[in-house]
Amino acid sequence: MLSFLWLSLAGGGALALESDSSQPINIEADAATYDEAKGETIYTGNVHTTQGSLDVLADKMIVYQKSGKTEKIVAFGKPAKLKQTPEPGKPDWHGLGQRAEYFPDTGILILYDNALAWQGEKADTSDRVASDRIEYDSRNSVMKAGTPSAAGSRRVHVTLQPENKPAKPASSNP
Helix, strand or coil: CCCCHHHHHHCCCCCCCCCHHHCCCEEECCEEEEECCCCEEEEEEEEEEEECCEEEEEEEEEEEEECCEEEEEEEEEEEEEEEECCCCCCCCEEEEEEEEEEECCCCEEEEEEEEEEEECCCHHHCCEEEEEEEEEECCCCEEEECCCCCCCCCCCEEECCCCCCCCCCCCCCC
16 A cells, blocks of 8 residues: 555556455444444454455444444554555555544545555565654545644655665676
């Protein structure tokens, strides 16, 4: 999802395996409370959620439903951690934030508060985006970061690593 950064996302890079959205969502937690009147389920303690290649770790997760349909999923952590495979053979995409919101109907994922997104093994050696807010629209392959109207918000920081170019062979001239 992140060899993307701004330019490759604009070029139509996908965030997740196409089959992920058709897979069941599996949630494990230390405890769960379902409130039918509110249409929400609250999962607490070591929350681990998977859907296809998507893997989410959080301290707490709230699933909001209306008429049996999931409208929004909110994960909280210190930080909440997300990992997803963009396509077979590509490095995994990673996201961190104190809060993450996902809207299944629109395919929008928003990371909040010390948000960081990157693709590859480690954030410090990969292309990455850091801000107080990172929004990714998976249906339209559009990423937005920052909150320009919020006073005192953290600026957007983008790091693009240099390409690894093959070394030129040594010349055999006498």
